[in-house]
Amino acid sequence: MGNLRHLIGFITGTDKRRRGRERFMSSTVRSKSSAYRYLQGLTLKRRIMILFLGSSLIPFLSIGAISYSTIYSMLQNKIQSGIVSNLKGVQQSLENTLTNLNHVSQQLAFEGSVGRKLDLLLAAKEPYERSRLTEEVRNELSLITFTNPNIGLTLYYFQKEGTTIFENMGVKDGFAPEKAPLLGHYNGISYYGPHPSSNRFVNQIVLSALRRVELPDRQDVYVYIESGFRLTSGILTGDGFGGKVAHLILDHDGRVAYSHIPSVFPVDSLFPGFTREGTSGEYAGHYWFRERSSQGWSVLSVIPAGDYNREMNRWWTQVLLSSLVFLLISLLLGWLLWKMVYKPLGAFHGEIESMEQQSGQGQPGGESAVETAASLAPATHIPEFDDLLQRFREMRGQIWTLFAEVEQKEKRRADLEVEKLLYQINPHFLMNTLDTVHWLAVLHGQGEIDRLVQSLNKLLYYNLGKLGQESTIREELDALQQYLTLQEIRYDFKFLVRIEADERVLDTPIPRFLLQPLVENALYHGLDDEGLIEVDVRQEGSAVRIIVQDNGAGMSEEAVRRLLEEPPPEERRVGMGIGMNYVKRMMAIHYGEGAGLAIRSAAGEGTRIELRLPLTGEDYT
Structure with missing residues (x-):
């Protein structure tokens, strides 16, 4: 009966079972790793959540890390290749524009037909001759500008007098081409970076070239040619990667000849950290990329860091939102799994509590024990747990029946043992005493x-x-x-x-x-x-x-x-x-x-x- 009481105490979750479980846990925990020791101290619900999240998130994070490395490299290459490609286009367009200015200026110089006629015009004394030559020069200038639609304002400039002749368009007052930002001076021709046009009727950004005509009698006569303003505007505006790009133009020494953002990179200032070999860098929250022309000047694309990283940030936002949704789904599935396990555990807990109460208040026996077991917790609708629960109830009824039988048998056995011992001792003593009485009566009276x-x-x-x-x-x-x-x-x-x-x-x-x-x-x-x-x-x-x-x-x-x-x-x-x-x-x-x-x-x-x-x-x- 004593062994049976210990068995009942174990099944019903008494203090002995609890202490035994704690001793078992403590002895097992000491032999495990630190991570497993941490899990040993957690409830089943937390273990399910941690293991489910771990099994779900570890592959997701691994794939995410690989994807991040791959996509980051792809996005970087895409952005940089777009910017560099656009920058090369800008550099090539500017170079072609300057080349075209050089080609046109050659026709207007002394070696060209127009330059020679200008020299004859300046030397002519006869009014008729001067009128004829003037008409010829105008016609040829018109022909040249007509056949070169990318050419804007064109004229001859007399530096000493500060006067101009043969303008194909109106000229602003105070015309002084030397005041424009110098881009470079090569082979007797000066190129000026983007600057406001000298055309009286427009105020657009243009490129210009100033070339000495090389007249035999005068060295202060120059050909001044501007690019078409729509051409320059189209070259210096646009994007290369889906965002706005600002442009800078530097001369051979790194001086800023033109700037879209003068607040950050002022005109006539030295570009920060300029080196002749540098092709990219970062300054004042802007990324810059550089292309150097064969003539020595450079064009730069400058992008704010926010615009540069916008596509990357958009990708990060999508990844984080996807991760959040995935995490919520994992938590929901873990919670549903916990609920699926919790209901059967609750049923078992109710059965054990009822067994504890019956152990303390006396237990039913026989058929009543089985009926009581069957009428407690409802089915969990999970076949494996329902089968275990039914077996537990049947076992509990059998234990109570066995407990009652053993208790009655032990009680009868104890009474019989005492009675047997008394009947073993008392007759023995009584027989010896009566024998003594007999002999005393015989021997001593x-x-x-x-x-x-x-x-x-x-x-x-x-x-x-x-x-x-x-x-x-x-x-x-x-x-x-x-x-x-x-x-x-x-x-x-x-x-x-x-x-x-x-x-x-x-x-x-x-x-x-x-x-x-x-x-x-x-x-x-x-x-x-x-x-x-x-x-x-x-x-x-x-x-x-x-x-x-x-x-x-x-x-x-x-x-x-x-x-x-x-x-x-x-x-x-x-x-x-x-x-x-x-x-x-x-x-x-x-x-x-x-x-x-x-x-x-x-x-x-x-x-x-x-x-x-x-x-x-x-x-x-």
Whole structure:
């Protein structure tokens, strides 16, 4: 029955099961890695969430990292290639424009037909001749500008006088081409970077070239040519990667000749960190890319960092939104998985709690136990869990039925054992005593018979009382006195008995026939003339201490161990084994684990037997 109670305690989740689980967990945790130790301390819900998120997010993050590296490289290449491609187009267009200006200026210089006619015109004295040459120069200028639609304002400039002739368009007042930003000077021609046109009727950005005509008699005459303003505007505006791009034009020494963003890169300032070999860089929150022309000047595309990273940021936003949705889906699936497991666990928890309550309040037996089990938690609709739950309920009903049967059997067995022991001891004692009465009557006449019979009657009345009925320490000591009176008459040697008892415990309930077997053992085993038996009854705290001590032959350690641990053989009908077994059984039945029995003995030094019987609340004073 004791083993069954431990089994019930384990199944019902009592404190012992909880402590055992904690000991198991602590012993297991010490042998695991730090990550596993962390998981061991988490609830099932958190473990499911962590493992589910880990199994979901680790592949996602791995793919994301690879995708990021690949897409980042692709986007960078796309952006940079777009910018560089556009920049090369700008550089090539500017170079072609300047080349075209150079080609047209060659026709207007002294080596060209128009330049020679200008020299003749300046040298002519006759009005007619001058008129004819003027008309010819105008016609040829018109033809040149007509056949070159990318050419804008064209004229001859007399530097000393500051005057112009043969303008194909109106010229602004204060015309001074030298004030435009110089882009470079090559082979006698000066190129000026983008600047406002000198055309009186427009104010667009143009490129220009100033070339000396090289007249024999005058060195201050120049050809001034501007590019078409729509051409320049188309070259310097546009994007190369889906965003707005600003342009800079630098001369051979890195001076800014033209700037779309003068607040960051002022005109006539040296470009920050300029080197002749540098092709890209970053400055003041802007990325720049450079293309160098064969003539030495450079054109730069400048992009704000925000525009440059816009497409990358857009991709990052998409990735983060996708990750968030994926995380929410993973959490939802983990939660659904937890709910799927939690419902069966809740059913098992309810079954265990009901089992705990029934264990504390008494348990149903037989068919009622099975009916109670079947009427508790509803089905989980998960076949595996429903099958386990049904088996658990059936097992619980069987355990309660078995528990009731074993408890009844143990109770009947205990009663039979006590009754058997009493019937083994009492007839034995009665037969010996009656035999002694017989021989005394024969040998000594009637002098001792009266005393013997009176003691015998009192002792028999006490010993043959109702089975299982309790007595008091006072009544047990009085019966012991009657027993010793009979034994003094029976034995042919003299022995002394001392009995001391605490008055406070004389009325304490005690199992019947508990002291006599201990005193009888002292008489049977080794007590001789001058023998002494001491019985001491005292209250110690919340227990009664009873000591029976003799100065007889004593016992070995092996004999003491057999008395305390081994049941007596069936064939032993008398002696210490049966008496001690009776005492142990009675103490177990009446006091359980609260009582104590100890024997100390050595050969030639006597035996000391000590009983400790717990007091109940009513007996304890």
